[in-house]
Amino acid sequence: MVNTESVLKHIERMREHIKRNNQTAREQAEYHKTFADKHFGLGNTERAERHLDRVAAWLSTIDDDLAK
Numbered sequence: 001m002v003n004t005e006s007v008l009k010h011i012e013r014m015r016e017h018i019k020r021n022n023q024t025a026r027e028q029a030e031y032h033k034t035f036a037d038k039h040f041g042l043g044n045t046e047r048a049e050r051h052l053d054r055v056a057a058w059l060s061t062i063d064d065d066l067a068k
Contacts, residue, residue, distance in 0.1 A: 014066075015066070015068070018063060018067045021062075022063070022064060022067060025058040025059065025062045026058075026062065028054070028058045029055045029058040029059050032051040032052070032054040032058070033052075033055050035047075035051045036055065
């Protein structure tokens with residue numbers, strides 16, 4: 001049977017899950033941003049742009065509103 005307490009626990013678990021996903025996305029975005037900067041510095045714009053695409057993809061998964 002579904003009750004208020006079980007629903008609230010589930011919501012809290014989902015918030016924690018979203019917070020962890022947000023943190024992972026930020027770390028991965030920073031990682032790929034570092035590689036993009038490195039490749040731009042080496043004059044390899046194609047590889048740099050691929051890393052920036054990955055940055056954008058990771059950042060698009062962040063949803064701080066759901067984590068509140």
